[in-house]
Amino acid sequence: MVRDALKVMKTTLDKVKGMVEFFHKSTRATEKLKSTQHQMDMPELRLKQDCVTRWNSTLYMLKRVLESKDAIISTLALINAHIDALDQEEWEALQETCTVLEPFEQVTVEISSERYI
Numbered sequence: 001m002v003r004d005a006l007k008v009m010k011t012t013l014d015k016v017k018g019m020v021e022f023f024h025k026s027t028r029a030t031e032k033l034k035s036t037q038h039q040m041d042m043p044e045l046r047l048k049q050d051c052v053t054r055w056n057s058t059l060y061m062l063k064r065v066l067e068s069k070d071a072i073i074s075t076l077a078l079i080n081a082h083i084d085a086l087d088q089e090e091w092e093a094l095q096e097t098c099t100v101l102e103p104f105e106q107v108t109v110e111i112s113s114e115r116y117i
Contacts, residue, residue, distance in 0.1 A: 002055040002104055012093055013058070015084045016065055019072065020047045022083050032079055036071040047072075056108055059101045062094050 006013060023029050024047065037044045045068055050058040065072065069091065076085060086094070 002101065006055070006058060006097075009093060009097065012086065012090045015086055015090065016062065016094070017050065018083050019076070019086075020049050020061060020065065022081060023047050023072075024049060029075065029079055029081065033068070033071055033075045036075045036078070037068065040071055040074075042068065042071055056101075056105050059098060059105050062098050062101075066091075066094055066098065 023033055030046075033047075034044045045064060047068065048057070048061045048064045050061040073085070075081075076083065
């Protein structure tokens, strides 16, 4: 159900996935991101990739990208990356998406726990 709902924002999700893949494939970009996070007094967080078989991995990817938003924007500008950047409206949509998906994630975790009978 959640995967179907996320299809509405496929274009934005594809941009996020492209950014995450870019940082995962480029050690130079990853090191620059870490450096930028450090300079901005942010925790040095690795970006998370989503997994098609687990919808909540998309939520975790979005949350991590939002946590590192300023560092990502700065790093992409500094290294002159040729990838599709998110505009302000898309960043806001990501934030809203995380807010909407949070209750689904909580239920998924609860149902998946060993204590659930």
